[in-house]
Amino acid sequence: MTAKRDKAPAPIAVKDARGRVSALTPFDLELLDGDPPGTEYDLVRRNKRTLPLLRTYWMVLHRVVDATGRWPSAEHLHDELKLICGFRRQVVDMETGEVAIVVDSIGFEAMDQVEFRRFFDRATEKLCDAVGYDVLAFLEERAA
Incomplete structure (x- = not known):
């Protein structure tokens, strides 16, 4: 063995x-x-995770929260994006039988760069739909 x-x-x-x-x-x-x-x-x-895409993600969340006021914080928006992108699971309280939904981690130890890129693309797409504008447009402005 x-x-x-x-x-x-x-x-x-x-x-x-x-x-x-x-x-x-x-x-x-x-x-x-x-x-x-x-x-x-x-x-x-x-595929080791890199900081630039993660920093871009959090910058987008902070900017959207500041611009819209729809979420109390970037962390709240982050949790909502994880939920709607399917990064959640159900847990059952063994004593009461109560079912709860908890969000999964997107931390460095939880997913590699390829998986995070998929999450980032889906999350920003959902966010663009929710707020009605391209949340990544600032990247193009900065490059110009």
Whole structure:
């Protein structure tokens, strides 16, 4: 039986600009070449989260709250966006049977950059629909 690992091993492969998966370093290539044909591998995507998109998200929320006054705070708006984007789950109080809905985390440990980008795109789309204007328009203004 294989021993259970406390954490994932270091990555040995990377997807290149052409969309092909290849060894990350020459040593990783040696490791892979040493395995017999037909060897199967587990593939774990590791897209580290970056701060720029997260900061843009929170800037948008603060600006929308300031401009509309529809939410008490950016944190309240954030929770509402998580709810309407489906980042929620039901929990049942085992003693009373009462069902409650709680929002999931979008923290760095909860989702990678690809997942956060999907959330960001959906959340900003929902927010644009709710307020009636392009909440990302300031990015284009700043670039001009």
